Amino acid sequence: MVLTNFPHSQATPFDLSAYLIERKQQVETALEQAIAVVYPERIYESMRYSLMAGGKRLRPILCLATAELVGGTIEMAMPTACALEMVHTMSLIHDDLPAMDNDDFRRGKPTNHKAYGEDIAILAGDALLAYAFEFIATQTQQVPADRLLRVIAHLGKAAGAAGLVGGQVVDLESEGKSEVGVETLNFIHLHKTAALLESSVVSGAMLAGAQQSDIERLSRYAQHIGLAFQIVDDVLDITSTQEELGKSIGKDMQAQKVTYPSIWGIDESKRQAQKLVEDAKQELQVFGDRRRPLAALADYITARTH
């Protein structure tokens, strides 16, 4: 249980653990209802197989939390929250394909193409991506149409060549190259990881009608935690391998992949991640007590150990 105190607040400590459990349950329920299995069943089963495979549901939760921060409701943000998870799931399915990272397992289960075949896996990703936009456009209640268009535009950018796809392309191009610098590493993770986290936060803000200056603050918050998230991931790849397997080098280093720790070392990487989290939380100051879920989520990112 992670408890976060705010020294200048009179409120009771914020119970992030309970918050995450509750929100995750709400998201799971909405996702469960989002896709019905009809003819041809195999494609809908394949979409659901990966969409309902668990995970932290961090993107939907960030979207809901930001909508509430700005004064909106969970209800107005839930369809977009589900769409964000559909886009995230699409990127996992396609990244796991033999032509990409060629992974056979994800979250302890066979990857989509291992369970359904490559052809269905490609199509399930396509279908989830297309459905994400349809879902926002048809399922969102009580949000003006012009706000929804901004959300759709932002999500489209985050999912495409200027976001997820662009990050994956540079990641693929960087494989096996030792001269990759921190700028390239930042590009990869700002696009491959941070772009969709940022879209989660910004879309929540847009749905609730946030003013532009707040949207920009929240965008910076999300980009900071997105990079911090990746740095912590890189560090954990080394340290958790050391502890769990008794080996001195991790998966990334074996794959000769340039990572933050391989450039900065472990201690400096941890310091950089911590600084990014502090910068992220600084952006939230103006929101008063309402900032607590997003602030606690930022702490959670560097505090996690697996």
Next chain:
Amino acid sequence: MVLTNFPHSQATPFDLSAYLIERKQQVETALEQAIAVVYPERIYESMRYSLMAGGKRLRPILCLATAELVGGTIEMAMPTACALEMVHTMSLIHDDLPAMDNDDFRRGKPTNHKAYGEDIAILAGDALLAYAFEFIATQTQQVPADRLLRVIAHLGKAAGAAGLVGGQVVDLESEGKSEVGVETLNFIHLHKTAALLESSVVSGAMLAGAQQSDIERLSRYAQHIGLAFQIVDDVLDITSTQEELGKSIGKDMQAQKVTYPSIWGIDESKRQAQKLVEDAKQELQVFGDRRRPLAALADYITARTH
């Protein structure tokens, strides 16, 4: 040059050939400007490679023509017209992949994965699909936001499991099966081909603010020509092979693929296609002289010989 006379109209014959050349040029210009090549260049080049590879631009032209039919302008429909071509191009890139139809050439050029590799081809398709929705949301001028949301929802459905993807899944499942009936064949082509043609027509109508009864008429028109298009394709696969290669069987029959001619025979297939085109044109009667481009396009579909 295809000239179509309308017996009850005082207007001069409609010059479809000149019309198609002009519209195609306008669409090519808009597509050319739609995607800039920036870092990482390879993904944008790959997207452009397939998007600018030619073709009849039938979907964009149907969208523009329907917008004008209903009293709208080319300008208000052009971003959606481009988005339709992006979705169509995505489906071609992914269908050509080794895990799907495994085609090395399209329109006389290497397929996207042959030119850029499978990983980039998968990502280029994803990026085009995401960009299609972003493009409609950000580039459309002078159309109310609620109409754009309807267009986005319709396109999402046409591109996903309830449209293109669903049709491709049933097509893949039917390969090598001899007991495929006309209902399954209709399902495949109503989804794989007709859904996006229908979305082209219906989105043009929606953008221009058509009333619901007209949208339904135009939807039926598009589904009829979509099926007719496929029947003619199947017939041409046999007859053009006979003429051009001196062989008595075509590609589909060699691949043991069930087609309309394999169920109905060539003459009955031609009759069915002709009837669908007549039914399609019947739906246009209420629009008076404005129906001429769409009516001529319907005739063009059965008149084509390659």
